Amino acid sequence: MSVTAPLGFRAAGVAAGLKNGGDRDLALVVNDGPSRAAAGVFTRNRVKAAPVLWSQQVLRGGRVRAVVLNSGGANACTGAPGFQDTHATAEQAAEVLDDSAAEIAVCSTGLIGERLPMDRLLPAIGTAAAELSRDGGLAAADAIRTTDTVAKISFRRAQEAGYTIGGMAKGAGMLAPSLATMLCVLTTDADLDAETLDRALRSAVAVTFDRLDTDGCISTNDTVLLLASGAAGVTPDEAEFTALLTEVCADLTRQLLVDAEGATKAITIEVVGAASVSDAVTVGRAIARNNLLKCAIHGEDPNWGRVLGAVGATDAVFEPDQVNVAINGVWVCRNGAVGDDRDKVDLRPRDVTITVDLSAGPESATVWTTDLTAEYVHENSAYST
Amino acid sequence: MSVTAPLGFRAAGVAAGLKNGGDRDLALVVNDGPSRAAAGVFTRNRVKAAPVLWSQQVLRGGRVRAVVLNSGGANACTGAPGFQDTHATAEQAAEVLDDSAAEIAVCSTGLIGERLPMDRLLPAIGTAAAELSRDGGLAAADAIRTTDTVAKISFRRAQEAGYTIGGMAKGAGMLAPSLATMLCVLTTDADLDAETLDRALRSAVAVTFDRLDTDGCISTNDTVLLLASGAAGVTPDEAEFTALLTEVCADLTRQLLVDAEGATKAITIEVVGAASVSDAVTVGRAIARNNLLKCAIHGEDPNWGRVLGAVGATDAVFEPDQVNVAINGVWVCRNGAVGDDRDKVDLRPRDVTITVDLSAGPESATVWTTDLTAEYVHENSAYST
Numbered sequence: 001m002s003v004t005a006p007l008g009f010r011a012a013g014v015a016a017g018l019k020n021g022g023d024r025d026l027a028l029v030v031n032d033g034p035s036r037a038a039a040g041v042f043t044r045n046r047v048k049a050a051p052v053l054w055s056q057q058v059l060r061g062g063r064v065r066a067v068v069l070n071s072g073g074a075n076a077c078t079g080a081p082g083f084q085d086t087h088a089t090a091e092q093a094a095e096v097l098d099d100s101a102a103e104i105a106v107c108s109t110g111l112i113g114e115r116l117p118m119d120r121l122l123p124a125i126g127t128a129a130a131e132l133s134r135d136g137g138l139a140a141a142d143a144i145r146t147t148d149t150v151a152k153i154s155f156r157r158a159q160e161a162g163y164t165i166g167g168m169a170k171g172a173g174m175l176a177p178s179l180a181t182m183l184c185v186l187t188t189d190a191d192l193d194a195e196t197l198d199r200a201l202r203s204a205v206a207v208t209f210d211r212l213d214t215d216g217c218i219s220t221n222d223t224v225l226l227l228a229s230g231a232a233g234v235t236p237d238e239a240e241f242t243a244l245l246t247e248v249c250a251d252l253t254r255q256l257l258v259d260a261e262g263a264t265k266a267i268t269i270e271v272v273g274a275a276s277v278s279d280a281v282t283v284g285r286a287i288a289r290n291n292l293l294k295c296a297i298h299g300e301d302p303n304w305g306r307v308l309g310a311v312g313a314t315d316a317v318f319e320p321d322q323v324n325v326a327i328n329g330v331w332v333c334r335n336g337a338v339g340d341d342r343d344k345v346d347l348r349p350r351d352v353t354i355t356v357d358l359s360a361g362p363e364s365a366t367v368w369t370t371d372l373t374a375e376y377v378h379e380n381s382a383y384s385t
Numbered sequence: 386m387s388v389t390a391p392l393g394f395r396a397a398g399v400a401a402g403l404k405n406g407g408d409r410d411l412a413l414v415v416n417d418g419p420s421r422a423a424a425g426v427f428t429r430n431r432v433k434a435a436p437v438l439w440s441q442q443v444l445r446g447g448r449v450r451a452v453v454l455n456s457g458g459a460n461a462c463t464g465a466p467g468f469q470d471t472h473a474t475a476e477q478a479a480e481v482l483d484d485s486a487a488e489i490a491v492c493s494t495g496l497i498g499e500r501l502p503m504d505r506l507l508p509a510i511g512t513a514a515a516e517l518s519r520d521g522g523l524a525a526a527d528a529i530r531t532t533d534t535v536a537k538i539s540f541r542r543a544q545e546a547g548y549t550i551g552g553m554a555k556g557a558g559m560l561a562p563s564l565a566t567m568l569c570v571l572t573t574d575a576d577l578d579a580e581t582l583d584r585a586l587r588s589a590v591a592v593t594f595d596r597l598d599t600d601g602c603i604s605t606n607d608t609v610l611l612l613a614s615g616a617a618g619v620t621p622d623e624a625e626f627t628a629l630l631t632e633v634c635a636d637l638t639r640q641l642l643v644d645a646e647g648a649t650k651a652i653t654i655e656v657v658g659a660a661s662v663s664d665a666v667t668v669g670r671a672i673a674r675n676n677l678l679k680c681a682i683h684g685e686d687p688n689w690g691r692v693l694g695a696v697g698a699t700d701a702v703f704e705p706d707q708v709n710v711a712i713n714g715v716w717v718c719r720n721g722a723v724g725d726d727r728d729k730v731d732l733r734p735r736d737v738t739i740t741v742d743l744s745a746g747p748e749s750a751t752v753w754t755t756d757l758t759a760e761y762v763h764e765n766s767a768y769s770t
Contacts, residue, residue: 112690299766305497381684
């Protein structure tokens with residue numbers, strides 16, 4: 001169902017020839033209205049790809065008619081010619097849809113530092129437009145995959161209120177605090193203005209995509225867009241809408257987590273007893289980025305010393321002799337020293353939970369990451385060859 | 386020659402049975418004076434091992450008679466009993482040497498979260514004392530190895546001024562801004578007071594060990610000690626001494642770099658054109674910690690986009706469209722976009738140099754790191770088993 005689950009949206013995914021092998025690599029998502037209110041969040045990386053610079057301009061207007069997304073090339077670090085390529089992409093979509101380029105967002109993903117083959121990309125926009133349909137959500141989600149092994153889609157329906165939220169995402173590596181090589185388009189048939197969508201989106205992203213940190217690398221292309229058609233004719237309560245949107249984002253986050261490049265473990269890091277949410281997130285991220293710990297979890301070794309080493313490198317409020325650590329429910333570290341028998345920890349399941357109790361306050365946060373594996377190294381050594 | 390190159394020092398390395406396999410695992414370095422001025426720098430990790438807490442106290446007095454070092458166990462996260470173990474180690478060395486425990490520094494390295502087998506460690510101190518000799522520097526360097534494949538030793542002689550600086554180090558993983566699981570003992574027969582030694586040591590470490598960042602993980606045990614015997618009877622110019630000390634530290638840093646766990650590349654990151662040294666170091670570290678780039682270098686792929694992605698995640702002063710990047714001398718990125726042909730980059734040699742020109746000022750800094758390999762993952766998955 002994906003982005004076409006809500007009323008008012010059509011989508012398509014076609015093969016433009018940007019990727020080797022003839023797989024789908026160009027997606028088009030169109031909002032047929034009546035509303036076209038929209039919001040977006042973008043990478044915090046200061047080196048931003050051309051489509052990010054373009055789409056940030058578009059979203060400033062708060063209206064999006066359509067999104068063109070391509071895999072097979074990030075169009076990042078391509079200078080002024082790369083920006084012109086993105087502009088031409090939006091113009092082409094505008095022409096095909098008989099609309100304004102100023103309301104066409106563009107997203108790209110793939111290798112950095114290479115121009116896109118525009119001679120193949122531009123004609124494919126017409127092909128995609130001809131294939132637009134209410135059933136096109138899955139094909140669109142398929143077209144934005146890079147090293148993703150599966151298409152990531154989700155939707156939730158607010159039964160009583162009478163509206164739907166749908167979404168698709170891609171991203172199997174470089175997932176980091178600033179969303180990292182992930183592209184995501186969320187759609188809804190609820191009728192909400194751009195400001196409300198913006199608040200809801202930022203709130204949802206902050207506790208979902210933004211808490212997924214597989215390798216600490218921040219992409220140049222991260223984009224999450226939220227488009228509202230208003231086709232359901234209802235204006236939901238903002239808090240309820242935000243909660244449902246957060247559910248969709250959490251579902252997509254989980255799909256990104258379990259499909260991360262080369263990962264064999266999905267690690268949930270719960271930080272509790274923190275003096276502030278910010279402290280809890282800082283500690284969670286420090287653990288998520290500790291290569292040594294990620295290797296240990298890969299080796300099914302409950303090496304809590306590496307957890308403490310990571311915590312100790314932060315400036316969060318805590319006393320080293322008051323920190324407790326549980327791995328899969330076994331409190332292997334109590335008061336900063338040896339706790340329960342580490343042999344009781346069963347690390348064979350794919351899902352691993354590391355709980356850190358800072359004993360410093362009432363706040364908490366959850367961060368997700370993966371293990372570090374030889375397969376990760378292999379995939380990222382060979383990616384461009 | 387190691388720590389016994391300067392006059393006034395004896396050392397020994399023996400097998401206490403802390404490690405499996407009967408290898409040397411306990412080192413003793415003794416300063417026979419006439420001076421025993423000393424300085425030390427320690428991990429910035431807030432979770433500090435017992436020997437770090439102990440040795441910080443000792444160094445506050447500015448005098449060290451001897452250093453006991455063990456591999457086979459970090460004595461970190463071992464609570465009050467672990468601190469008592471360190472204290473007992475110092476007391477035992479003091480008894481054997483007929484000296485004060487308050488002037489015995491202790492260093493440990495190995496697994497976190499396990500008590501040391503004191504029944505084996507304590508008697509070995511007497512064994513080591515009996516073996517102390519002017520030739521013992523290499524045995525001592527051998528005894529502090531963990532996953533180090535070779536002992537790391539260095540010395541430099543100030544021919545005209547008539548003094549010598551020697552040193553030994555260990556550390557093959559967890560090398561990070563705060564020195565990371567590295568232990569290092571530096572010795573000199575120059576006659577300098579503790580304050581001068583402290584300034585010289587901090588200055589030397591800041592541009593050597595502290596710029597080596599193999600995996601961003603900060604150890605609980607890092608310790609670098611500098612002991613002066615004064616036996617050469619000369620008090621050198623501070624600037625000249627600092628320069629020579631920096632040479633010894635740079636030599637040891639290089640040895641740590643090329644022996645880092647699982648690494649196949651020794652990567653030098655030169656950041657030039659920075660607005661400040663701090664900016665240059667920040668950018669260098671961000672690149673050194675970018676797993677994706679480290680995988681690319683492992684795959685001999687001159688993926689400069691990942692360099693820019695790492696730079697863009699920092700808050701250093703720069704404009705994305707003014708950054709230049711060279712890999713092994715080929716300027717593959719100019720003004721933030723495609724530069725010279727990346728096929729000209731030869732990444733087959735072990736030594737790789739990445740040069741980043743921020744075009745933002747006159748300052749520069751060098752940071753060293755390694756590639757990320759399947760062997761790194763393997764070593765760190767299996768370490769404790």
